[in-house]
Amino acid sequence: MLVSAIIIVAGAVSILLHKGLKESIDFSGGALVEIALEKPVPVQDVRSIVEHAGFGGAEITRFGQESSYLIKVKEIEATGANAAAPVDSNVTPERAIAKQIESALSAGIQGQKVEVRRVETVGPKVGGELRKAAFLAVIYSLLGILIYISWRFQFRFAVAAIIATAHDALVMLAFFSFAGLEMSVSGIAAILTVVGYSLADTVVVFDRIRENLGLRRREDMATLINTSINETLSRTIITSGTVMLTLIALLVFGGAVIREFALAMIVGTIAGTYSSIFIAAPILLEWQMWHPNKPKK
């Protein structure tokens, strides 16, 4: 538990230091252009062209294959100076930026033809709404699970499961911050998937506890929980193992678009496996210590 606390606190500090998580253009609004060249060139070469077009604040990275580059512009306020073609009035500033970058690069780099592989532009309003929707999605899923587990088990089980799951989500957020990854829509998807997976993990342990509560009433809670964890341990390890195998397959072979998703999921899966055993069950035990309760049949 101490380890988790350290990770989460460190994560929180890191998030605060960076003034919040880095957001992808999904949430912040902005423009993204992915280009591919025939042969790789230094990132600096791409940067100088983009800078020359008036986007000094652009973020440029190699992406996936050696010769692919990702160009992101989030600072839309810079558009005042390099306003788009003056007459195209229904072109949004984000789109105008993407267009300017595209046309600046279309001249080619070191004689190589530039292929535009992907263009994304998101208006700040849409981004803001998406951010809200993502937040609500996490809250709703936790709420839905709280209700389901309360119904199938007991309220205390539900609370313990939710805390364990929240732990996983927090560890993932901390990871995003440490690794300098951007929070995007697929990042949220990774978190929600881990939430689901980790809960399934916790439920398996709880299920054993519930079963044992009915069978061995005389045992004290600590022993009972311990036994239950041990009985399900092999399953927990095997399943996390197979999930991990597929995640590694995704990480290595799934392509650049999926890579961050897979990485976040790997961290989340480790946290999820750990939390079911070392967080959910102890909380249940503590609760039992303070408020002994006859289990319902």
Next chain:
Amino acid sequence: MKTRWKLVVIAAVLGYCIWALLPSMRYYSMSEDARAKLTNEQRTKYIESAIKLGLDLQGGAHLVMEIDDSNLDENNKKDAVDRVIKILRNRIDQFGVAEPVIQKQGQKRIIIELPGLSDLERAEKLIGQTAKLEFRLVRQEDEVGRALTMLDRTLKGVTVHGTQVDSTSAAGADKAPSQEIDTKVADNSKANVDSLLPTLSTDQAKEETDVPLPGASPDKPFTSYLVSVVEGGVVVDERQVSTVKALLATPQAQRAIPSNSEFLWQDRAMAMDNTQGRVLYLCEKTATLDGAALVNAQTRNDPDDPSRLNVGFTLNRQGAIKFGRFTGENIGRRIAIVLDNQVRSAPAVQSKIPNGEGRITGMKNDEEANDLAIVLRAGALPAKVTMVELRSIGPTLGRDSIDAGKRATMVGFILVVAFMIFYYHLSGVLASLALVFNMIIILAVMSTLRATLTMPGIAGLVLTIGMSVDANVLIFERIREELGKGKTVRAAIQAGFDKAFATILDSHVTTLITAFVLWQFGTGPIKGFATTLSVGLIANMFTALTCTRVVYDIVTSRRHVERLSI
């Protein structure tokens, strides 16, 4: 008996899945050539029954348009989105994109998906254009001259930096001259536009390689930006269009322009010596006639230059009568053909046009002419639309994603199967078969639901491989446990399945809850992920609880099994 029924159900499910997947298998194993040879009818049939690939896999554009209904009254606001959708569908259908998706999202937004789109910019223009066509009378030279003189006067002291107007200095300056404006107007009524132009002539410009930009001079704050005069209008250097625009938007300038007139820009820049210029027209503020009277628009060869296309249009009867009267009354004057507040052309009226036919010229290429005819035929949008979100993926990225997805799926599958067989022996083989069946069901259900397979969807599929063995792992572990307690193989299997059932149900339902929320929240690719994950979870319960069980039951019922390979 029970086993027999289960077998029937399994056979039925498998049969259905194969039937549902047959078109997909045929279609996607076809070569490009074979696909090209299909008739349109065959192709639609395949596309309708095969698994749909998401935009991120096949390439294409996802656009979210937002309508601005602030200028509409309550009555028109209600169905504005629906009318816009109808018109956009019309335009896109004529544009020729296979399988476009056009959907309303909320009150003001429209989602448009254009699979396999190759020319993004063209599509954007076709969709985003309001296409409001108007015919407006162009003001005559003396009126233009008067307006320019007034502008010079009222704009004294107003300076522009880029597009930012610095009007603090103008506040005081603009009061004093405004007094004398009225008195001076009469003197300038015969003002010639040419005389107002700065001394910088085109001859002078030619001599210099780097064309200097005309700057604002203190006594001619507006006309110093003009570089030349053409028939019907004045010309501004393209690089200064935004500056002049900002000047014209100032309240001082608005006061100088007669209330029944309006400055309109030409829709494109023209080549001038060494530089580019854009014409600024002073037009009547109200349109004499608009595109509502238009019944048809077609591309046709330009009579002056047969290699180019322009757009001919036909007006309805009432429109034709009005147009005839209008042209008859204004012979010799210029009429601006205005599209979305930009002047396409401003031809001089040669004679009365009685038949309600006209043409629009000046298209860059045939595509533009084609698209203009399409938008004119489909009609103007009742409200302006803006693109608030765009995600466009090129076809090569899509192909790379498919390849990566295939590889990841294969590798993930092999790893998991290898592990299961290593750890559970023959039972592991059984679990692997269940896994294959599981994936077949997922794909079949997806093609039945006409759900879209996206890149995150493939990730969901790969993840399902890892998670779906979970149900079997739970059962196998339980059976091992029961065997360890000394139960017979049959009893152990029975107990294993019974006890694992509640666990499998609970753990799957909790995961389903989050998958459902994800489906609600996500758009496009993320929805695809949620779909595969959900279908996978449900299929998983079926394969683990029914299929694996049946095999065990058959094996143990035929003969007495001493040892279970688990």
